[in-house]
Amino acid sequence: MADLTHAIAIDLGGTKLSAAIVDSAGCIHERTKRPVDRGDVAGQIAAAVGELGGAGAIGLIVPGIYFAATGSVWAPNVFGHEEKPLGRDLEALLGVPVTIDSDRAGSVVGEQWLGAARGLTDVIFLAVGTGLGAGIISGGRLLRGAGDIAGAVGWFALDRAPDPAYKQIGCWESKAAGPAIARRAGLPSAERVVAAAQSGDARAKEVLAETARWLGMGIANLVSALNPQMVVLGGGVMQAGDLLLDPIRREMREWAQPIAARQVTIERTQLGEDAGLLGAARLALFPDLAV
């Protein structure tokens, strides 16, 4: 694969897909974006690839899980709860190898390649959006887990008080992701809460402070277990910037193993929405490289 000079990277989301030509230095040469409907998703991806002129390799990230053993994808916001053989379908349509991984894996690989965590060996990317999930690089390697679902940290248990939401989406996600923020503030979306807090609204600020406490607590658990050099925070909720970031750092230090807490920094994404896209390109271009 050493002759690959560029790949097409695709970031498949619940409502839209982004695709780009990315070279082996990580430069984006051309890009396209289109809405996704739940019909022929493989065909829509192939159309985006065709629009970009094709490539020797394709890297695709999905909002869910890629099961390497079976080659199937589970992405409820795209396909409902059925697993789909998306890689096989795409390779049949396109005739080139397709490397698939989860969006959180793509994001941590992207940030470690070209973003906030460039060159580090131990990095966690935490996506705080509608859901909560982590991509983990430890000792220079992407962790996948035995069944390719490592990083499902939205299920972290942080509170013993019973709540039926914990069984639906996980305890940490039910406390700290976008929908919880909106609900606590009585506003229609987390974006609205962030905007209100940024204009000084006291209740919205208190909701974000409470959110930062939950985020810091769960991040502390990742720090104690994995002793990373950096935790990179991305996802829509992190638009709140320092309103969340500073209190998250303080709360993390309250809980984490003290030496590990001193060794880690917590930073916002540098690549934003392109983190996953660039990670997908890296995984396609350098499949055998430890990141």
Add this chain to the structure above:
Amino acid sequence: MADLTHAIAIDLGGTKLSAAIVDSAGCIHERTKRPVDRGDVAGQIAAAVGELGGAGAIGLIVPGIYFAATGSVWAPNVFGHEEKPLGRDLEALLGVPVTIDSDRAGSVVGEQWLGAARGLTDVIFLAVGTGLGAGIISGGRLLRGAGDIAGAVGWFALDRAPDPAYKQIGCWESKAAGPAIARRAGLPSAERVVAAAQSGDARAKEVLAETARWLGMGIANLVSALNPQMVVLGGGVMQAGDLLLDPIRREMREWAQPIAARQVTIERTQLGEDAGLLGAARLALFPDLAV
């Protein structure tokens, strides 16, 4: 190193050290045990090695942290809070290479080599004794973290109610390790609580049930983050056997990501106190082998 047929493995504890000759198939040929005093620890280890007749390589596990970057050991129950250049001192005394790691790393490597988790790629060993700590193998590799202190899971944050103990030993350890068990039962040691529960004492049984809830909750966090095939439980507290094991399994399933929860089994150590010793031998005999 391919010509190494046996190593001397040493398990350094706070009050005693165990040493054994272990061959490359994991058979223990001879062993010795002696008390440790805080004076000349390297000399005491060298004496044990001499008693066993020497070896081409030595594997040593310590009750604390081994910092690979500096070669120093932090093991408060042996050396107080000072870091010691134990590897350098031993190599000067013995003239052979010494491979050092933490006891929890040794235990997970031992169980994966010869014990409950034989041949698995994703395994966590959780030691539940006076303290609480984990050794982690993910994707066939031992996780060390950026500063060699990965697995400090006794610091898991599981409860928001403030308690000064959390800042001393970590939240999870303050809830679920031996001293917490003894304190809740009003007995002098966790061993006494386990014995009382095994003879049917209702209060001791309730204390263990509460302990199992905390253990299951923290184990769930490891399962959600790392998606292991097996969690192996060791340490003195696990002498309680099924009194803890079954309720731990139930509680884990209450919290962990559901797919990951179905993919994992929770088992007791098969190697008991030899897990770390055998892991130390494996690390010395096969330093470059992914476990």
